[in-house]
Amino acid sequence: MPRPLLELSQVSKSFGGVAALRAVDFELEAGEIHGLVGENGAGKSTLMKIIAGVQTDYDGAMLLSGQPVRFLSPRDARVAGIGMVHQELSAVRDLSVAENVFLGAQPLNRLGLVAWAAMRRQAVEHLQRLEIEVDPGARMGTLSLGLQQLVELARVLFSGARIVILDEPTSALSPPEVERLFGLLRRLRDEGRTFVFISHFLDDVLAISNRLTVFRAGAAVATQSCAGTSKRWVIDRMIGAGHEKLEESYLADIALPRCPAAKTVLAVNGLTRPGAFRNVSFEVRAGEVLGIYGFLGSGQLEVAHALFGHPPASHGSIILDGRSVRLSSAPDARRSGIAFIPESRKMMLFGAEPVYKNMTITILDRIDRLWLRPGVECRIASRHVKQFHIRPPRVERPLSTLSGGNQQKVALAKWLTHLPRVLILAEPTRGMDVGAKDDVVTILRSLREQGLAILVVSSEPETVLSLADRILIMRKGAIVREFAEEPISKDRMLEAA
Amino acid sequence: MSEIPETASLMPTRRMPGWLRSRMRNVAPFATLIALIGFFWAASDSFASVGNLQNILTQISVTGIMAVGLTFVILCAEIDLSVAGIANATGIVVAFFTTQDASVGIANVPLAGWAAICIALASCFVLGAVNAFGLTRIGIPSFIMTLAMLQIAAGISALLVRGQIAYTVPSLVSTLGSRSLGPVPWIVIVAAIFLLAGHVVLTYTRFGRYVYMTGGNREAAEYSGVNTRAILSAVMIISAVCSGIAGMLGVAYFGSAQQNEFDTYLLDSISAVVVGGTSLFGGQGGIGNTIMGLLVLGVLNNGLDHINIDSFLKILIRGVILLAALVINVYAQRLQLTRST
Ligand SMILES: Nc1ncnc2c1ncn2[C@@H]1O[C@H](COP(=O)(O)OP(=O)(O)OP(=O)(O)O)[C@@H](O)[C@H]1O
Ligand SMILES: [Mg+2]
Numbered sequence: 001m002p003r004p005l006l007e008l009s010q011v012s013k014s015f016g017g018v019a020a021l022r023a024v025d026f027e028l029e030a031g032e033i034h035g036l037v038g039e040n041g042a043g044k045s046t047l048m049k050i051i052a053g054v055q056t057d058y059d060g061a062m063l064l065s066g067q068p069v070r071f072l073s074p075r076d077a078r079v080a081g082i083g084m085v086h087q088e089l090s091a092v093r094d095l096s097v098a099e100n101v102f103l104g105a106q107p108l109n110r111l112g113l114v115a116w117a118a119m120r121r122q123a124v125e126h127l128q129r130l131e132i133e134v135d136p137g138a139r140m141g142t143l144s145l146g147l148q149q150l151v152e153l154a155r156v157l158f159s160g161a162r163i164v165i166l167d168e169p170t171s172a173l174s175p176p177e178v179e180r181l182f183g184l185l186r187r188l189r190d191e192g193r194t195f196v197f198i199s200h201f202l203d204d205v206l207a208i209s210n211r212l213t214v215f216r217a218g219a220a221v222a223t224q225s226c227a228g229t230s231k232r233w234v235i236d237r238m239i240g241a242g243h244e245k246l247e248e249s250y251l252a253d254i255a256l257p258r259c260p261a262a263k264t265v266l267a268v269n270g271l272t273r274p275g276a277f278r279n280v281s282f283e284v285r286a287g288e289v290l291g292i293y294g295f296l297g298s299g300q301l302e303v304a305h306a307l308f309g310h311p312p313a314s315h316g317s318i319i320l321d322g323r324s325v326r327l328s329s330a331p332d333a334r335r336s337g338i339a340f341i342p343e344s345r346k347m348m349l350f351g352a353e354p355v356y357k358n359m360t361i362t363i364l365d366r367i368d369r370l371w372l373r374p375g376v377e378c379r380i381a382s383r384h385v386k387q388f389h390i391r392p393p394r395v396e397r398p399l400s401t402l403s404g405g406n407q408q409k410v411a412l413a414k415w416l417t418h419l420p421r422v423l424i425l426a427e428p429t430r431g432m433d434v435g436a437k438d439d440v441v442t443i444l445r446s447l448r449e450q451g452l453a454i455l456v457v458s459s460e461p462e463t464v465l466s467l468a469d470r471i472l473i474m475r476k477g478a479i480v481r482e483f484a485e486e487p488i489s490k491d492r493m494l495e496a497a
Numbered sequence: 498m499s500e501i502p503e504t505a506s507l508m509p510t511r512r513m514p515g516w517l518r519s520r521m522r523n524v525a526p527f528a529t530l531i532a533l534i535g536f537f538w539a540a541s542d543s544f545a546s547v548g549n550l551q552n553i554l555t556q557i558s559v560t561g562i563m564a565v566g567l568t569f570v571i572l573c574a575e576i577d578l579s580v581a582g583i584a585n586a587t588g589i590v591v592a593f594f595t596t597q598d599a600s601v602g603i604a605n606v607p608l609a610g611w612a613a614i615c616i617a618l619a620s621c622f623v624l625g626a627v628n629a630f631g632l633t634r635i636g637i638p639s640f641i642m643t644l645a646m647l648q649i650a651a652g653i654s655a656l657l658v659r660g661q662i663a664y665t666v667p668s669l670v671s672t673l674g675s676r677s678l679g680p681v682p683w684i685v686i687v688a689a690i691f692l693l694a695g696h697v698v699l700t701y702t703r704f705g706r707y708v709y710m711t712g713g714n715r716e717a718a719e720y721s722g723v724n725t726r727a728i729l730s731a732v733m734i735i736s737a738v739c740s741g742i743a744g745m746l747g748v749a750y751f752g753s754a755q756q757n758e759f760d761t762y763l764l765d766s767i768s769a770v771v772v773g774g775t776s777l778f779g780g781q782g783g784i785g786n787t788i789m790g791l792l793v794l795g796v797l798n799n800g801l802d803h804i805n806i807d808s809f810l811k812i813l814i815r816g817v818i819l820l821a822a823l824v825i826n827v828y829a830q831r832l833q834l835t836r837s838t
Contacts, residue, residue: 310719334722347720350713352780361710361721364703372701414721 003066005030005194006051006163011060013046015401018392020046021058022218028163028196033189035205035226036198038215039238039433040405041391044198045087047215048165051196052084053077078104083161085152087168087198087404087431088345093141098123100140101155126154131180145344146172146296146459153181157188164188165196168404170204171430172343174295174459175494182208200405200433201462202231203249214238239435246434250465253487257469262286265453266422268307271316276302277477280316284422284453289444291468292457292479295497299477301343304426304457308340309333321421334362337421341411341428348411351400355390356381358399359414366418384413388439404431412440416447423447424455429463441466461490473497522774522781522829526789526822529772533793537800544803551680557795558688559584559747561787563766565695566739568787569732571770572699573712574779575632575639577736581763582650583624584744585756589654591617591670591745592663592754603661610667617745618738624650625737629730639733647763654756663754666745674749684746691739696784708732712779769794772822776830793818 006028013021021043028034036044049055051062053071062069064080071077074084091100099106101123109115123136132150140148149172156164170178185195185208199205205212206226213223214237222237231247262285271280277299284290294300306313309327318325320336327333333340339362342348349358360367360377367373381395388409390402399407408431415423429437444454444467456467464471471483473496481496537544563580570577593605594613608616624646631642666674673683699705710718711728718725747762748754773790775782797818801811 308720329724330719330722331724340720342720346714347716350710350717350780352713353710357706357710361706361718361723364706368703370702372703372706 002030004028005065007063008047008051009061009063011047011050011058011062013043013050013055013058019218021050023060024218024220026213026220027223028194029211030194031189031192032210033185033195033197033208035209035212036196036215037200037202037205037212037234037238039217040409040431040436041403042215042238043218044215045167045403048084048167048196048198051077051163052082052165054084078159078161081160081162082165083156083159083163084165085149085156085167085169087171089145089148089152091140091148091152093139095140096137097127097134097140097143097151098136100151101126101136101158103155105159123154126158127151129158130154130177130184132177144172144297144301146174146177149173150177157184162192163194163196165198167198168200168431169197170199170201172296172427172459175461176295178204200431200437202234202434206231206234235434238433243435246438248462248466250462250490253489253492254465255487256471256483256485258485259285259288259469262288262451265321266307266455267319269317269319271303271306271313271318273302273306273311273313273315277306277313277474280474280479282472282479284455286451286453287448289448289454289456289467289469291464291471292455292474293461293464293471293493293497294459294474296459298459298474298497300457300459300474301426302477303474304340304424304455305342307333307422307424307455308338310340338424339415339420339422340424341415341426343426343430345404345407345411345430348414349399349407352398354396355385355399355402355410356395358410359384359395360417362414363417380417381413384410384416387443388413389436405433405436408432409436409439412443416443419447419450419452422453422455424457426457427460427463428456428458428467429460437463437466461493465490465493521832522776522826523786523789525825525829526772526774526786526793529818529822530789530793530796533796533800537796537803541800541803544800549799549803551682551685553792553795553799554685554688555682555750556799557769557791558682558684559743559750560762560765560769560794561688561791562691562743562746563740563762564769564787564791565691565784566732566736567766567770568695568775568782568784569699569708570639570736571775571777572708572779572782573729573732574715574777575729575732576767577628577639577643577733577740578763579624579628579643579646579650580736580740580766581759581761582647582654583621583737583740584747584762585759586624586650586653586657586744587617587621587741588666588744588748588759589657589663589754589756590620592666592748593657595663595665595667597663597665601661601663603658603663605663610669613667614669614745618741620653621737621741621744622734624741625734626730628737629733632733633726633729651756658754658756660756664752666749666754670745671749674746675752684750687742687746691742692784692788695787699783704728704731709780712781714780765794768819768822771826772819774826774829777826778830781830790822793822 004027008026011021011024024047038044050058053074053076056072098120102119106114107118120136130150134147153169197209209226211223211225214221235243235246264283265286266284269281272278280303292300308330309332310330312328318327325336356377359381367376378395385393385395390406390409412428429440456464458464472479473481475497567577567580591613594608594616596607597603597605628642628646631637632639673687676683707723707728711725715725751758769790770787772793773786775786
């Protein structure tokens with residue numbers, strides 16, 4: 001058997017005395033797609049950052065093609081042919097799409113200056129291989145999260161790296177883009193490139209990977225060929241036996257529940273913003289979870305933002321508890337009793353600030369109009385930390401030291417201290433592990449019992465199917481179909497979208 | 498005893514303990530201050546005395562009052578270049594509405610002392626409000642908006658004094674600016690009160706938290722329902738009013754009101770905030786840092802007068818210290834980022 005392309009042995013890493021990785025052995029074979037799964041905080045991203053030269057301070061050894069290597073910067077790793085798409089996107093929002101595709105490697109002309117025309121042309125070619133149409137001159141920050149993720153994928157996939165690490169690359173994508181990405185990954189693998197694929201979508205991991213490694217509490221507990229491996233086996237390794245209900249893949253029909261005739265809390269009529277969505281009308285009743293599903297760029301995220309006044313819609317009316325409201329800014333919406341969790345954690349969280357400040361920013365005025373009460377804040381935050389199983393359970397830790405999935409739980413917790421009238425969630429389970437997703441289902445069920453009107457907006461079918469009582473499908477900015485009190489499955493939903 | 502672990506030899510750097518990395522921005526100015534005091538103490542006989550401590554504190558008081566407002570602005574990741582201009586204009590306004598000696602050829606409008614003070618406060622408030630309007634409603638970057646305001650304030654000053662010098666200010670202002678309470682100059686007490694109030698507001702009030710959050714991640718603050726426009730408007734006005742008060746007391750402290758007399762204070766107050774370690778990127782730092790920065794600059798300026806060196810070299814030395822502080826500021830930011838990736 002040939003030597004593995006990349007070998008890590010006995011790699012350990014701890015942050016301030018807390019072990020994130022314990023003596024991990026990990027091998028990558030040339031030309032494979034290697035899946036990596038594990039609970040939130042298991043250490044997946046940390047190990048990959050070591051390979052990509054981002055984390056430079058660790059114990060253990062790394063061999064690349066049999067040679068010992070030690071990267072001191074991401075540039076070292078890039079020179080050695082290793083590229084990574086990070087879980088928290090690292091795009092430069094103020095540069096153009098083309099510049100982001102060629103970040104750090106702009107093509108130069110004979111005079112040593114950036115060859116702008118060539119760069120734009122090649123950027124378009126690269127993006128077309130992922131079948132995305134974007135203006136290469138557009139500013140990155142104006143793109144939707146999904147498109148930003150695709151541009152980053154293009155950057156790393158076409159950078160010529162022979163080992164490409166993808167840390168939750170599909171978390172902002174919808175099924176068509178995922179399919180295209182998988183097609184491309186398979187083609188590139190057959191050309192001999194090697195991939196690490198991290199995801200919490202176990203079906204996806206099993207479908208695309210040759211082998212997979214399961215992480216648990218900082219250790220690599222199993223490596224196995226994917227052929228013939230069941231989702232059940234993976235979940236057992238990840239979190240232990242006895243979690244049958246987490247296996248749901250929504251391939252068979254599930255029945256949407258009959259909704260009791262409660263009173264309408266939120267009614268939206270003819271909501272329009274040119275270029276984003278048009279003539280969107282729906283109602284959400286008290287104690288109901290309405291799901292809006294659509295592929296990337298179908299306008300469902302924009303509708304959610306408009307209901308938080310950020311940015312507002314240009315036409316149409318919004319009626320809350322029978323009264324017409326104008327939502328022209330986020331403070332307006334909050335005052336009217338609307339809470340919103342946007343799709344991107346960067347839009348929601350303060351990385352340098354402790355966990356408790358992140359959770360209480362939305363309710364400071366209810367704690368005390370003038371003064372801060374850190375004691376009260378910490379108590380409230382500790383309650384959420386328990387409820388959401390946030391790890392490590394320390395509310396003073398800076399938020400950025402939490403793993404991606406745990407950060408998402410903080411984002412969710414921040415609106416749940418004082419219950420709003422309407423809770424709008426955009427991609428609420430992005431980056432969460434199977435157990436955490438289940439916690440979210442439980443929490444939303446209990447909020448529904450308390451009479452909240454909940455709107456779940458997503459481009460990821462499982463999220464909507466597991467949470468919603470009624471489902472609207474959007475396509476190209478308009479609502480095209482409603483599923484209510486009828487059987488529905490993933491396939492049926494995707495067909496409609 | 499033959500093998501040295503490979504990791505040790507390959508990893509000579511980056512072994513700075515975590516607590517030091519995250520506190521770099523607080524530790525560096527403090528260490529600088531101690532080093533400067535130690536140096537001047539050793540190098541000069543006249544530096545270490547109670548009288549000179551009083552000098553230092555008096556010398557940094559006007560800058561200190563301005564720096565309080567500026568700290569709010571920089572914490573929000575904005576900048577206010579009009580602080581010195583507004584200080585100058587406000588100082589001139591208060592003198593303009595006070596009876597001047599017959600020898601002063603300014604067409605002034607004498608009013609009661611309290612009225613002159615109120616008009617002066619109102620004018621710096623309005624100038625701050627114009628800054629706020631330009632920044633939050635029109636969307637002019639604060640750098641440009643306050644650059645224009647600097648010019649406008651200079652224009653107001655010029656129109657009011659027309660190249661003359663005024664000497665009289667209301668008695669309240671002249672007491673606070675130039676008299677002492679026992680051994681302690683009033684202006685030092687006022688500066689201490691402003692710094693303390695600034696610290697209390699930033700650390701213990703809801704508004705202060707919003708300032709940090711707006712600076713730390715403006716988008717996230719907005720999505721959390723924080724009215725960031727209101728916060729930014731408030732900090733621009735706070736900055737202008739602090740500057741205005743510093744300007745009035747400064748006029749009393751200098752004993753005269755004239756064009757361009759605050760010009761060096763723009764750089765001094767920005768330096769104080771930045772040397773103290775408040776992040777230029779917003780969200781990190783505070784009044785504690787500003788106090789450190791004020792003391793570093795105060796000790797440096799004062800100490801250089803106590804040792805025998807070329808006065809032109811002093812200017813260069815100040816520049817070098819400022820550069821070093823900027824390097825540390827950016828470096829501290831980077832350390833924090835690498836820690837949190
Ligand atoms: N900069 C840091 N400082 C302190 N602790 C950290 C830091 N980065 C990560 N950790 C800790 O290391 C552990 C592993 O985190 P890691 O990001 O590797 O998890 P993960 O498996 O990628 O999880 P997720 O699925 O949520 O992304 C977590 O407990 C996390 O809190
Ligand atoms: Mg991760």
